[in-house]
Amino acid sequence: MKPSLPACDFALSFRGPTFTIVPPRFSLTVHSPLIHRPIVDKDLDMTLYRPFVHSTRQLYDYLLESLPWYRVQYTVRGMSVKTPRYTSVYGKDITNSRDKLYQKQPRPIPPLLAALKNEVEKVSGSSFNFVLCNFYADGKDSISYHSDDESFLGPEPSIASMTLGATRSFYMRPKTDKSVPVLKTDLRDSDLLIMRGKTQHCWEHSVPKRANAAPRINLTFRKAMNVKGTNNYYRYNVGDGPVFRYIHGRMVQIMSDNSKTNEPAVLI
Ligand SMILES: O=C(O)CCC(=O)C(=O)O
Numbered sequence: 069m070k071p072s073l074p075a076c077d078f079a080l081s082f083r084g085p086t087f088t089i090v091p092p093r094f095s096l097t098v099h100s101p102l103i104h105r106p107i108v109d110k111d112l113d114m115t116l117y118r119p120f121v122h123s124t125r126q127l128y129d130y131l132l133e134s135l136p137w138y139r140v141q142y143t144v145r146g147m148s149v150k151t152p153r154y155t156s157v158y159g160k161d162i163t164n165s166r167d168k169l170y171q172k173q174p175r176p177i178p179p180l181l182a183a184l185k186n187e188v189e190k191v192s193g194s195s196f197n198f199v200l201c202n203f204y205a206d207g208k209d210s211i212s213y214h215s216d217d218e219s220f221l222g223p224e225p226s227i228a229s230m231t232l233g234a235t236r237s238f239y240m241r242p243k244t245d246k247s248v249p250v251l252k253t254d255l256r257d258s259d260l261l262i263m264r265g266k267t268q269h270c271w272e273h274s275v276p277k278r279a280n281a282a283p284r285i286n287l288t289f290r291k292a293m294n295v296k297g298t299n300n301y302y303r304y305n306v307g308d309g310p311v312f313r314y315i316h317g318r319m320v321q322i323m324s325d326n327s328k329t330n331e332p333a334v335l336i
Pocket residue numbers: 200202211216229238255273274275286288
């Protein structure tokens with residue numbers, strides 16, 4: 069499969085200080101996956117495509133350096149929660165409602181992510197309207213056991229997850245039957261994992277912490293069915309805190325997205 073090349077020479081613009089990053093010119097080539105491995109267990113329906121995409125180094129560098137990243141903190145039942153990874157999110161639910169219904173202005177999916185979404189839609193046969201991006205800077209960054217089973221995703225959501233960069237363990241366990249051993253998979257650079265059917269309803273997944281791990285980007289593609297989904301995704305993946313950019317090999321905290329002032333960028 070050799071799709072036409074997406075336009076990668078574009079500038080992404082976001083609020084806050086502007087950076088001009090000259091994107092590399094490269095081709096996004098998705099090829100017939102060498103491994104197309106259905107992993108089927110009780111109420112588990114996953115397919116791993118390995119490798120899914122070429123030019124992963126350029127994709128990784130470009131996404132890391134061009135997207136704004138957030139380290140979201142929020143409060144649940146009076147408890148302060150710090151998200152242990154960087155996140156960024158793009159998209160809007162299918163209702164395509166008027167802007168004033170959204171707590172935060174939804175962001176259009178940038179062209180490179182839209183091109184990837186298009187390729188993922190072709191192999192999965194599902195359509196998506198959100199791309200959630202995770203950046204795990206090191207082994208201390210993680211995602212704890214959860215299911216992507218919110219009602220705003222519909223009854224049997226398909227979730228597609230792409231890995232760029234370092235390999236990390238991906239654990240799955242059934243929600244109820246604790247006697248079933250944890251299903252352990254390594255997700256590697258260029259992997260595409262598609263979960264569908266009852267998987268989110270019956271199983272939980274996680275990327276556990278590690279003593280040592282190189283940086284990794286994960287992109288998840290989803291379909292939100294209502295305004296609540298859009299509000300949820302921006303609340304937990306952008307939040308109200310500072311914005312970070314990856315500049316010259318390190319994460320730099322710059323002024324808040326919400327800031328009305330024109331303060332200079334602050335290094336952390
Ligand atoms: O990083 C991963 O592989 C998993 C991410 C994930 O589960 C999520 O964002 O919901």
